[in-house]
Amino acid sequence: MLDKKYNHLLVEEGKYDNWLSHHYFECGDTSKKPYSIVIPPPNVTGKLHLGHAWDTTLQDIIIRFKRMQGYDVLWVPGTDHAGIATQAKVDAKLKNMGINPRQIKREEWLKYAWSWKDEYHDNIKKQWAKLGLSLDYTKERFTLDAGLSETVKHVFVTLYNDGLIYRGEKIINWDPEAMTALSNEEVIYKDVPGAFYHIKYMLKDSNDYLEVATTRPETLFGDTAVAVNPSDERYKDLIGKTVILPIVNKEIPIIGDEHADPSFGTGVVKITPAHDPNDFEVGNRHNLERIIVINPDGTMNEKCGKYKDMDRFQCREELVKDLKDANLLIKIENITHSVGHSERTNAMIEPYLSKQWFVKMRPLADRVLENQKNKDTKVNFIPPRFEKIMNHWMEITYDWCISRQLWWGHRIPAWYKGNDVYVGINPPEGDGWVQDEDVLDTWFSSALWPFSTLDYLDNSPLYQRYYPNNVLVTGYDIIPFWVNRMTFQALYFTNSRPFEKCLIHGLIRDKEGRKMSKSLGNGIDPMDMIEKYGADALRFYLTTAVSNGMDLKFDEESLKSTWNFINKLWNASRFVLMNIEDINEEPLNLKKVDKWILTRYNDTIKNVTKYMDKFELNNAGNEIYNFIYNDFCDNYIEFAKFSLEDNTTKMTLKEVLMGILKMLHPFMPYVTDEIYSKIPNINENIMISNYPLSDKKNIFKNEEQEVSDLIEFIRIYRKTYQENHLDKSIQVKFNNDRDYELIKKILKIQNVVNSNLNIASYNVSYKEYDVTIYYEKEQTVEDKLQLQKDIESLKASIKKRQGLLENQNFVSKAPAELVQKETQKLEEEKLELKKLEERVN
RNA sequence: GGGCGAUUAGCUCAGUUGGUUAGAGUGCUUGCCUUACAAGCAAGAUGUCAUAGGUUCGAGUCCUAUAUCGCCCACCA
Numbered sequence: 001m002l003d004k005k006y007n008h009l010l011v012e013e014g015k016y017d018n019w020l021s022h023h024y025f026e027c028g029d030t031s032k033k034p035y036s037i038v039i040p041p042p043n044v045t046g047k048l049h050l051g052h053a054w055d056t057t058l059q060d061i062i063i064r065f066k067r068m069q070g071y072d073v074l075w076v077p078g079t080d081h082a083g084i085a086t087q088a089k090v091d092a093k094l095k096n097m098g099i100n101p102r103q104i105k106r107e108e109w110l111k112y113a114w115s116w117k118d119e120y121h122d123n124i125k126k127q128w129a130k131l132g133l134s135l136d137y138t139k140e141r142f143t144l145d146a147g148l149s150e151t152v153k154h155v156f157v158t159l160y161n162d163g164l165i166y167r168g169e170k171i172i173n174w175d176p177e178a179m180t181a182l183s184n185e186e187v188i189y190k191d192v193p194g195a196f197y198h199i200k201y202m203l204k205d206s207n208d209y210l211e212v213a214t215t216r217p218e219t220l221f222g223d224t225a226v227a228v229n230p231s232d233e234r235y236k237d238l239i240g241k242t243v244i245l246p247i248v249n250k251e252i253p254i255i256g257d258e259h260a261d262p263s264f265g266t267g268v269v270k271i272t273p274a275h276d277p278n279d280f281e282v283g284n285r286h287n288l289e290r291i292i293v294i295n296p297d298g299t300m301n302e303k304c305g306k307y308k309d310m311d312r313f314q315c316r317e318e319l320v321k322d323l324k325d326a327n328l329l330i331k332i333e334n335i336t337h338s339v340g341h342s343e344r345t346n347a348m349i350e351p352y353l354s355k356q357w358f359v360k361m362r363p364l365a366d367r368v369l370e371n372q373k374n375k376d377t378k379v380n381f382i383p384p385r386f387e388k389i390m391n392h393w394m395e396i397t398y399d400w401c402i403s404r405q406l407w408w409g410h411r412i413p414a415w416y417k418g419n420d421v422y423v424g425i426n427p428p429e430g431d432g433w434v435q436d437e438d439v440l441d442t443w444f445s446s447a448l449w450p451f452s453t454l455d456y457l458d459n460s461p462l463y464q465r466y467y468p469n470n471v472l473v474t475g476y477d478i479i480p481f482w483v484n485r486m487t488f489q490a491l492y493f494t495n496s497r498p499f500e501k502c503l504i505h506g507l508i509r510d511k512e513g514r515k516m517s518k519s520l521g522n523g524i525d526p527m528d529m530i531e532k533y534g535a536d537a538l539r540f541y542l543t544t545a546v547s548n549g550m551d552l553k554f555d556e557e558s559l560k561s562t563w564n565f566i567n568k569l570w571n572a573s574r575f576v577l578m579n580i581e582d583i584n585e586e587p588l589n590l591k592k593v594d595k596w597i598l599t600r601y602n603d604t605i606k607n608v609t610k611y612m613d614k615f616e617l618n619n620a621g622n623e624i625y626n627f628i629y630n631d632f633c634d635n636y637i638e639f640a641k642f643s644l645e646d647n648t649t650k651m652t653l654k655e656v657l658m659g660i661l662k663m664l665h666p667f668m669p670y671v672t673d674e675i676y677s678k679i680p681n682i683n684e685n686i687m688i689s690n691y692p693l694s695d696k697k698n699i700f701k702n703e704e705q706e707v708s709d710l711i712e713f714i715r716i717y718r719k720t721y722q723e724n725h726l727d728k729s730i731q732v733k734f735n736n737d738r739d740y741e742l743i744k745k746i747l748k749i750q751n752v753v754n755s756n757l758n759i760a761s762y763n764v765s766y767k768e769y770d771v772t773i774y775y776e777k778e779q780t781v782e783d784k785l786q787l788q789k790d791i792e793s794l795k796a797s798i799k800k801r802q803g804l805l806e807n808q809n810f811v812s813k814a815p816a817e818l819v820q821k822e823t824q825k826l827e828e829e830k831l832e833l834k835k836l837e838e839r840v841n
Numbered sequence: 842g843g844g845c846g847a848u849u850a851g852c853u854c855a856g857u858u859g860g861u862u863a864g865a866g867u868g869c870u871u872g873c874c875u876u877a878c879a880a881g882c883a884a885g886a887u888g889u890c891a892u893a894g895g896u897u898c899g900a901g902u903c904c905u906a907u908a909u910c911g912c913c914c915a916c917c918a
Binding site: 002004005006212213214215216227259260261264265266268269270271272276278279335339385386388389392393396476479480506507511513545546547549550551553555557560561562563564565568570572573574575576577578579616618619622625626633634637638641715718719721722723725748793797800801804807808809811812813814815818821822 | 856871916
C-alpha cells in the first residue's frame with residue numbers, strides 16, 4: 001500500500017540503479033525498428049545547469065515514449081572536451097596550486113587536464129542519473145576518445161585533400177587572454193563606450209594635414225597608408241601624395257579606395273593591414289606592407305618604440321597624451337561602439353594577422369542550402385521557423401578558422417619541415433618533421449558527433465543501423481555553432497542529413513526574464529530542485545511550462561504546484577490500489593459511467609499520442625494533466641465510490657490508472673514506476689511496457705454525452721445550492737423518470753418528495769435532467785440580484801445568437817452542421833430563460 | 842541596416858486547417874476536515890486577446906501598418 005503522502009526522496013531512491021541493472025537502457029533488439037538520438041555532449045567544465053536538465057529531459061521523454069511504442073531505441077551519452085573552456089579552468093586551477101600552467105611541459109599539463117576531465121565527467125554522470133535519463137552507457141563517447149579522434153583526423157585530411165581545408169595568413173579574431181585564435185561565432189559584440197580620436201597626419205613638406213579619426217590610435221604603428229574615397233572631392237587630389245605618420249615620423253602614402261566612406265567620420269581612414277580585416281583587404285588591393293605591432297598577449301611589440309611592452313590600453317593612453325603634447329590631437333569625440341569580446345574569457349578581441357587553418361565554407365554551405373530545398377532529405381526544424389537561422393548562416397558564412405593555440409584538443413594532423421607541409425592520418429616518414437603545435441576548434445569535433453559516436457569510420461553495424469539520428473534536441477542559441485556545422489559535415493561525409501528532425505527549445509531565464517548567469521548570481525542548480533521537489537516534478541514542469549522554441553521563465557512556485565499534481569496522482573493511485581486488491585479478471589459489465597471514462601480515456605490516448613508524435617510535449621503533458629484531474633479524479637473516482645463492490649468498476653479503475661501511468665511515464669519515470677509496480681498481477685517494468693493504444697471498441701459517444709450532461713447538471717445544482725445558501729433540510733422532487741440514483745448519491749440528496757409542495761422552490765435543470773428544490777426560507781436580496789444577473793446574460797446571448805441566425809450570409813455560407821448547432825443552442829437558451837423567469841415570480 | 846519572437850485574466854503561459862460565451866496553473870472570493878488527497882474538495886469573480894486598418898457570413902487565429910519589450914545576424918576607420 002502507498003503511504004498517505006507522496007515522498008519523492010523515497011520514491012526516487014534506488015530506481016535508477018535498478019533500471020541500469022536490468023539493462024533497460026541498452027539498444028540492440030534487431031527485431032524492432034531502430035530509433036536514435038545522440039545527446040548534445042555537455043562540456044566537462046562544470047555542473048549541469050537547468051538548461052541541460054530541460055534539454056535532456058525532452059530527449060528522455062522522446063526516448064522513453066519510443067521505447068514503449070516498441071522501437072529499439074538508442075540514446076548515446078557523451079561529453080565534450082570543450083577546448084578553450086576546459087583549458088581556462090585547468091589553468092586557473094593550476095595557478096591556484098601555485099603552478100604556472102605555461103611553464104610546465106605540455107604532457108604534464110595534459111595529465112592535469114585528463115584528471116580534471118575524469119572528475120567532472122563523473123559529476124555529470126551522477127547528475128544524469130539523478131535526472132533519470134535512460135542513456136545507453138555501453139555506447140558512451142567522449143570527443144577526445146581514440147575512435148572519435150580518428151574520425152576527426154580522417155575528416156581533416158579528407159577536406160584538406162579535397163581542397164576544402166587550407167592554411168593561410170589572414171586577419172583572425174585573437175583572444176589575448178587565452179592567446180588563441182577564435183572563430184567568428186566565438187566572438188560576442190558588445191556596445192561599449194569608446195572614443196573617436198581625431199589625429200593630424202601632416203602632409204609631407206606642408207603645414208597642412210589630413211584629419212584621421214580612429215577608435216584605436218595605438219595601432220598607428222602599423223599604419224602603412226591612409227585612404228580616401230577616390231570620388232571624394234575634398235581629398236581626391238591628394239591621392240598619391242604622402243603623409244607623415246605621427247610619433248613614428250614615417251612617410252606613408254595617401255591612397256584612393258572605396259573602403260573609405262566620405263560620409264563617415266572625416267572621410268579619411270588610416271590603413272593598418274595587420275590589425276583590421278577591412279584594412280587587410282585594402283592592403284591586398286594596394287600591395288601594402290603588413291606590420292604587426294601587438295604581441296599575442298596584448299602588449300605592444302618592438303615596432304612601437306618607447307611603448308614597447310606596454311599593454312595595448314595603457315599604450316593608447318600614453319600615446320594620446322603624447323599626441324596632444326605634440327599638438328597632433330585635434331579632439332576626442334566620445335562614442336558608443338560595438339567591440340568584439342571573447343565568448344570564454346571576455347577579453348577584448350584583437351583582429352590579428354596570423355597564419356591559421358581554415359575550412360573553405362562556400363561549397364559546404366551551398367550543399368546545405370541545396371539540400372534544404374528537398375523535403376525528403378532536409379533537416380526539419382521544430383518549430384519550422386528556426387530553419388531560417390540555419391539558411392541565413394549558410395548564405396553569409398565565411399571561412400571557418402579551425403586552429404586554436406591551445407593544448408587541450410585534437411592536435412592538427414599536419415607536419416612541417418622547412419617549407420614543406422605534410423597532412424595525413426599518420427606522421428610522415430623520415431626525419432626532421434615537426435607536428436603543428438595547435439589543436440582544432442572544439443566545434444570541429446562536435447560537428448561530427450552524430451556519426452563519429454556511431455563508429456562511422458568502420459562503417460560499423462551501429463552506424464548502419466542508427467544513422468542518421470531521428471532527432472536532435474538543442475537550444476536555439478546553439479544552431480550557428482553546432483547544428484549548422486553538423487549538417488554540412490554530415491552531408492559531405494555521410495551523404496545524408498545528420499538527423500531527420502531538430503527539436504528546438506529556448507533558454508531558461510529567471511523570474512524577471514534575465515538570463516541565468518554566475519555574475520548575476522541568479523542561477524539555480526537543478527540538483528537542488530530535485531532534492532526539494534523530485535526529478536519527476538522538475539521534469540514535468542520543465543517540459544510542459546512553455547511551447548517549443550520559447551524561453552522559459554523559471555518559477556519555483558510552479559514547480560511546487562507540479563509536486564502537488566504528483567501528490568494528487570499518488571493519492572488517486574492510492575485509492576485505486578486500496579480497492580483493487582481483490583480484483584477478479586472477469587468479463588466486464590460496463591455501466592454508463594464506466595463507458596464514459598473509457599471514452600474520455602481513449603480520446604486522451606489519441607490526443608496525447610498525436611501531441612507526442614509532433615513533439616508538442618507541453619500539450620501532451622497538459623492533456624494528461626487535465627484528464628487526471630477533471631475526468632479521473634474529480635468525476636470517475638467520485639462515481640466509483642458508489643460501486644466499489646462491482647468488479648467492473650475495479651477493472652475500469654485499474655485499466656485507466658495503468659494507462660495514465662504509462663502516458664505519464666516518459667515525463668515522470670520514478671513515481672510511475674513506483675505506483676505501477678504496486679498494481680496487482682503486474683510483473684513487467686513500466687518502462688518496457690506497451691504504450692497505450694486508443695481502442696475504438698471502448699468509445700461510447702452516447703454514454704459520454706449522457707454523463708457529461710449529468711456532470712454539468714451536478715455543477716448547476718451545486719451552484720444553486722451554494723449561491724442560495726441552502727442546507728440539508730431541502731426537499732427535492734425529480735421531475736421526470738430519468739435515472740437520478742447517481743445524482744442522489746453524489747449530491748447527498750436526503751429528502752425526496754413525489755409531488756409539488758406549496759413552499760418556495762428553485763428549479764434546476766440541464767438537458768433532460770430536471771429537479772425542483774423546495775426550501776423553507778425567504779429569498780435574500782442578493783439571491784434575487786444574482787438571478788437577475790443570470791437572466792440578463794442569458795438574454796444577451798440569445799439576442800446575439802438570434803442575430804447570427806437571422807444573418808442570411810451566415811445561414812447560407814457557414815457549414816450546415818454549424819447552423820444546426822446554433823439553432824439548437826438557441827432553443828435550449830430560450831427554454832432556460834423561461835425557467836429562470838419563472839423563478840422570479 | 843536585415844531578420845525572428847513576444848504582446849491573451851493580477852502573475853506565468855496554452856490556444857490545432859479561421860467557427861461564434863477565449864482556456865490552464867497560480868493568485869483572489871465564498872463554503873466545506875465529504876475516510877484517496879486540507880499540499881485537498883465544491884462553487885465563483887476576473888479578458889477592448891498591444892494599437893489602427895483590411896479580408897471574411899465569421900478573426901486571438903489570415904493580411905498591411907504602428908508601438909513596446911526581447912533575441913539573432915551584419916556594420917561600426
